[in-house]
Amino acid sequence: MTELYLARRYLFRGKARHLSFIGFISCIGVALGVGTLIIVISVMNGFDQDLMERLLKFNYHITIESSQPQNLPLIQERLREWEEVESASLYVQTQIFARFDDLIRPLVVRGIESGDEKDFFSKHITHRLGDEGFYLGEGIRNRFLIEDSLKFYPLEKKLTLRTMPVAGFFEVGLYDIDNNYVVTDLETAKNLSPNYLYFLGARIKDPFNAPKIKQKIIMNFAQGVFVSTWMESNRVLFSALQLEKIAMFIILSLIIVVASFSIFATLTVKVVEKTKDIGILKSLGFTNRQIWTVFSLQGLILGLIGVVSGFVLGLGLCFILERFPFIKLPAEIYAIEYLPVAINLGDIGLVALLGLALAFISSLLPAMRAARLAPCEALRYE
Numbered sequence: 001m002t003e004l005y006l007a008r009r010y011l012f013r014g015k016a017r018h019l020s021f022i023g024f025i026s027c028i029g030v031a032l033g034v035g036t037l038i039i040v041i042s043v044m045n046g047f048d049q050d051l052m053e054r055l056l057k058f059n060y061h062i063t064i065e066s067s068q069p070q071n072l073p074l075i076q077e078r079l080r081e082w083e084e085v086e087s088a089s090l091y092v093q094t095q096i097f098a099r100f101d102d103l104i105r106p107l108v109v110r111g112i113e114s115g116d117e118k119d120f121f122s123k124h125i126t127h128r129l130g131d132e133g134f135y136l137g138e139g140i141r142n143r144f145l146i147e148d149s150l151k152f153y154p155l156e157k158k159l160t161l162r163t164m165p166v167a168g169f170f171e172v173g174l175y176d177i178d179n180n181y182v183v184t185d186l187e188t189a190k191n192l193s194p195n196y197l198y199f200l201g202a203r204i205k206d207p208f209n210a211p212k213i214k215q216k217i218i219m220n221f222a223q224g225v226f227v228s229t230w231m232e233s234n235r236v237l238f239s240a241l242q243l244e245k246i247a248m249f250i251i252l253s254l255i256i257v258v259a260s261f262s263i264f265a266t267l268t269v270k271v272v273e274k275t276k277d278i279g280i281l282k283s284l285g286f287t288n289r290q291i292w293t294v295f296s297l298q299g300l301i302l303g304l305i306g307v308v309s310g311f312v313l314g315l316g317l318c319f320i321l322e323r324f325p326f327i328k329l330p331a332e333i334y335a336i337e338y339l340p341v342a343i344n345l346g347d348i349g350l351v352a353l354l355g356l357a358l359a360f361i362s363s364l365l366p367a368m369r370a371a372r373l374a375p376c377e378a379l380r381y382e
Helices: 002-011 021-058 069-079 116-122 138-144 175-180 186-192 207-220 235-273 275-283 288-323 345-372 375-381
Strands: 062-066 085-100 103-112 125-128 134-137 149-154 162-170 181-185 197-204 225-229
Touching: 002 288, 021 235, 021 288, 021 345, 062 069, 062 207, 069 085, 069 197, 069 207, 085 186, 103 186, 134 138, 134 175, 138 162, 138 175, 162 181, 175 181, 181 186, 197 207, 207 225, 235 275, 235 288, 235 345, 275 288, 275 375, 288 345
Parallel strands: 103 181, 134 162
Antiparallel strands: 062 197, 062 225, 085 103, 085 149, 085 197, 125 162, 134 181, 149 162
């Protein structure tokens, strides 16, 4: 308590107990660094979370292929009995070449089963025109002004122009899906062309448990089964986001490093100012460790003030961005409309530890210099 009292007294000088100007600048530097880190990391987490939610709206948690497609319905029945599995549905995927006046554009066709999967997909339907035909993404509708039918060439050797009625339009919120996908029922997709891929898609109660369920499927079914998870399908995308998050963390940490030099300068000046006090304290019996503690605590106090101020700044701006999303993003690039924010307590704790650690490290050298001063030299110097 004595060391803490002296550290606080040396740091906050005068009857007004105000912080010295250089100490104030140090706190501002730490606060700006911590606040900026919190905002940037929260935005990166927001991108991860928002993108993951949108991907899982349309894609399955686990996708199963088989060298013998006729076995997929049997696997489907078994999977539906597992406690971890929420639903299991068969689907096919093929391609068509849509004709828009003089423009030919390839589109991905997904044929889904009636039942749970159709109910799940119906949540994303924005306009319903009928019961049969294609459901087109809102991006296709807006770009090509589609009304009630679509002309296309199926994926066959001999291209024959066909027309299919438009049953409605959907919007998932992902640019690639809303602008490149067509959804219809399973049998219609099969009849478009003999060239299609046959899959079994499963949704599980905990999407992050997908790798364990994958291993369980491989162990319980034949060798001809190939299983992939949503994490594996989007590994490149999430790896890029994670790498960007780490790079931004390292770069923005340099703000705190620069601020820590101000703390170093503050304490160095304090040691020179308090040389006489150090000599008196040592004459009264203070040990080198106690003197070292007095000055290192000053660095921690400055760091703590900066970290708390940075918390208020960073979290305040994050809550404003979360409550009032006003920064609009180009959807064709980022796949989302507004700047997302997701506050992660673990990341915030890491930022706080970094700020306090750098403040403490910057105080070590001045504190060691103060501790090594001999009493006689300190008093003679004064």
